Amino acid sequence: MKPTGRGLAVTGGGAVLIGAGFTFGYPELAVLGAVALLAAACALAYAAWRPRLSVTRTVEPDRVARGQPCTQTLVVHNGSRLVAATLIAQDRCGGATVAVPLIRLRPARDTTVSYPVPTARRGVVQVGPLSVTRRDPLGLLGARRTHGGTARVWVHPRSHPLAAVPAGIARSLDGRIDRVPHGNITFDALRQYVIGDELRRVHWRTTARIGELMVREYVDTSLPRLVVLLDDRAGAYPQPDDFEHACEAAASVLVAAVREDLAAELLLVGAASAPGTREHQAMGPAGARRVDVAPLLDRLAEAQLHPGDRLGAAIDRLRQYRLGDTLVYLTGSGSAEDLAPVGALHPRYPTIVAGVFGDPAAVPSTVEGVRVLAVPDAASFAAAWDGLERW
Template identity: 60%
Template sequence: MRRFGGISARGISARGVTGRGVGVIGAAVVLLFIGFRFGYPDLALLGTAAAVAVASGVVFAVWRPGLGVERVAEPDRVARGEPANMTLTVRNTSRLRAANLVAVDRCGAASVPVPLLRLRPGRDTTVVYPVPTRRRGVVPVGPLRVTRGDPLGLMTLSRTYGDATTVWVHPRIHLLRAVPAGMARSLDGRIDKVPQGTITFDSLREYVYGDELRRVHWRSSAKVGELMVREQLDTSEPTIIVLLDDRAAAHPHVKDGTADSFEAACEAAASIVAAAAREDLPVALHLVSGPAPGTFLDVLTEAGLRGGDLTQTLRSLRQNRLGDTLVYLTGPGGRADLGAVTGLRGAYPVVIAGLFGDPDAAPVTTGGGLIVIEAEDGAQFAGAWDGVRGW
């Protein structure tokens, strides 16, 4: 990903007078007052010199160098723990003066120093630094902050250059070899379980040029007075619904702003989505806290612990019947909700629950055909998933 900033500063982030500058200003005021008030020309001269130094410092600090900033993230989307680098190129677009500045680039919560010593007009300098990928999430990078001060250290002025960009640190994906074969109640009233699905009647619509005549429903066409065509639906193609429990109450063990159980649940969700995509199976991702628009991996990258109403979410899933295989991923705080999830067996022939971060608790014993996988992390979940024989 490339981001190129304009040749001028985008904004002023800090402006100030240093402690030395405050002292010189105070001295100038006192010397000028005493010198002119009581007739001491030497003191007045010193006060004037101090005032000139302050004015020169302001002019020097306010001068705005022209800098072009270009960023290249390699790559801009990466799995957690994998390497990612940011290449920053700064060009001096001024025609007359060399830049001698102090610059830092923001990378997540850290600051990266960027040397801009004697950067001549038309020249550039390049800095390559790693982007932290130890934690899942969106890492903001930039903008470049350039601080300029006068030679006497009386004034400083900071400006930002270039655009900010982001690096997406996706959850790890673990290989899942097994995927549900598909089980759905067809509109014809039977239960099918076949990998390729079946075709059954869904609805009628008006004939459109190019439709096959064998799909014309002649009896309805005679009643309506125009050609009506049968719409058919593949009713038993396996459809996987992944429900990620992102409630803070479901993942109570938070350390340094991160709950290990939630990170493991995100990895499990990413692994299921990737396995379904590999097998070209329909899959949908839902969060307990609300809708999940966007690509699945980006949604999982941005996901965090929030509030949510699990009861309302389960009610909506039961009424809409979005698929035939439901996978519910939760943490230690969601153990008590597994009974409510079991109630979805009437709408979803296969219901699987992944319970993370509760290794010392007693094994889950639930009835109603609920398949429970207890795991400490995403890798352990993947191994247990491949051993399931209940779908």
């Protein structure tokens, strides 16, 4: 509850008039001062009344690509059966406010207000809560309260169509190179026995031939085959818009992977958690795994530039976990100091593509183990991606 400038003047003037009236013997001044203080007291009682409002908030849709329409709908209901509500209301939408007309909201009635949610930029837009201000008719005092909850709108980066998607080189159980179903455990190689290995994995025929205990080593072919590493270091992008292009390129690759029913993983250089959670994978019909791209795009919407340099830690995680066989590195830094460590992941990741956004002239033409795509924006990245001769 906050007094207005008029309210402060009326209250202060009333006190002065009462004091002057009693001091100099002018009862008329004291009466005027008493009326002013009475008006202030009535304003306090009027503003202190808490309206019985219920707010229902609907956002449709709550996940959109950048530039697509999104509508916020508010239904405000006056729960009082006797008193009409005369209020000033504003709803918060991101960093802006939207006026909500609640003048003379009659008892047991509601009003519906719809307005567009801004989706011009990638990010997470929070809408709400509804801020309601109640002022007395004289404008002496105002009380602001919030009603209803909040909602969030994920504005995903725009994706560009990609025609070519690497299928990976996972080995099937019969030794052929193909795209095996997710969830299989596949024989990979033989290695020497170490303490702790299960004896049921010992390959006795090879052990008898060479005179050493040899055990079978298996790989889990359910691991994602396509890994997108998004560089979110603030120092890697001389122009902030280049990071937006990198996010659009990441979305394009992920959407194309889902279209081809390929598992994918999104990693951010600044992420503290270890990769491989795979919360974006769900079970489809007949127990088959399918990929849900929505959580990945949500992470892209939430991605922000961070200070510091954690690229080395991210590369170490990739080397340790080996999430797939195709790595897509998206950055704004084309320096050899950043690209060379990524190229060192080859042949652990047989296919490595680096998309560098910004000035192509500052990017080295060749980096060992990496196919470098130096492009100015996401649309050019999509064209260069489809222009690769083979994966």
